[in-house]
Amino acid sequence: MSSRFVFADLPAEDRLLLLCARIDLSAGEREALAQLTCEPLAWDTALSGAIRQGVTVLLYHHLRTLGAAAIVPAAVLERLAQMHQVVQLQVMRQRFEATRLLGALHAADVPVMPLKGLALRESIYPDPALRPSGDIDLLVRAEHVRQAESALQALGYLPDETYHPRAWYRPANSHHLVPYRLPGRDVQVEVHWDLAPPEVHLPADVEGIWTRAVAGQLAGRPVWLLAPEDLLLHLTLHASLLSRFLTRLHHLVDVAETTRHYAQQLDWGRLAERARRWDGQRYLYLILRVADELLSMPEVRQALADLRPTGFDEALVTAVRQRVLAMARLEPHEWTTDYLMTYALAQTAGEKLRVLWQAMFPSRERMAQLYDLPSESRRLAGYYLVRPFQLLGRYGRHVAFLTLAKRPHFP
Incomplete structure (x- = not known):
């Protein structure tokens, strides 16, 4: 069985990050955060932990909303403000480029589905700057990949062959084209035809994903969005298998906020069946369990019993939970x-x-x-x-x- 998790037993710096790792605070969470900021805190440790966990903007957002300027050391608050400003500029650049790119793809009659950060910050996060992302990820049908690549090139994007030559990025090796960068703009785009690289042998039903997709808009352009069940399953796989368990708090925030946002729409039975077909049930259950323990997700608790795979080892929950918390203190380490x-x-x-x-x-x-x-x-x-x-x-x-x-x- 997994060891009992007691929030109050954690170091104050971990409790600070966990409380801030969400979009909105309940009245009780806001009061707990206010009390916590009055405790002796190693603020430099909290700051470095937030950076490693990918939650600096959320930490800054809640501290600023709380009016904690008189409590937080000025140097820490200034550093958080600087990082928040950098993220805002990055998001503005990405949104501008996404508008151009989505417009070009629409003109070329290429259906497109935003993935991960770009999709989440437009549909889940009320302030796009609360969800930074390193690049723009787009899913297109396999038959439209070359048209999408031509659209990128026409907009001035150049292939980034730092890791592999352009010809290497084919279905036998990869699930996306060579990354494309726009010179002088610090924007990278990855055009995907699948959700996972071939090496992980994930039998995701890509055609089914397109069939179930929901029509929507992003930056005023028509797009397709992952159905809620597909989105949550993809996020849990990305937080575990696809990131080789370099699971950080920002992965769990995406999972928790997506679950809360679609709480009334999610069909848990359908999600469980899809996870079994994708051979991802153990990853779905594991990440939901860890996210619930660390970030409190009452929305999933009733469904967890049905999602639990046969023979699942509860000790894995403890192992992953401890690993996530340790990421606040670990330097990037060997895979x-x-x-x-x-x-x-x-x-x-x-x-x-x-x-x-x-x-x-x-x-x-x-x-x-x-x-x-x-x-x-x-x-x-x-x-x-x-x-x-x-x-x-x-x-x-x-x-x-x-x-x-x-x-x-x-x-």
């Missing part, structure tokens, strides 16, 4: 520990072997990052030879424990 979480959730021997292979032999670009070498260095070949032995020494006992005892146990 292999995240592969362990994916390995624990893999259900077949084939899935487990794929996870191990990806951990031992990542892409050349990732190897260059891990070993601080240029991606063209010949020395990388030697590191590919020694890496399996390095990982065996460092994580072998954890993999053995997961394989033989079938219980989550992480370093």
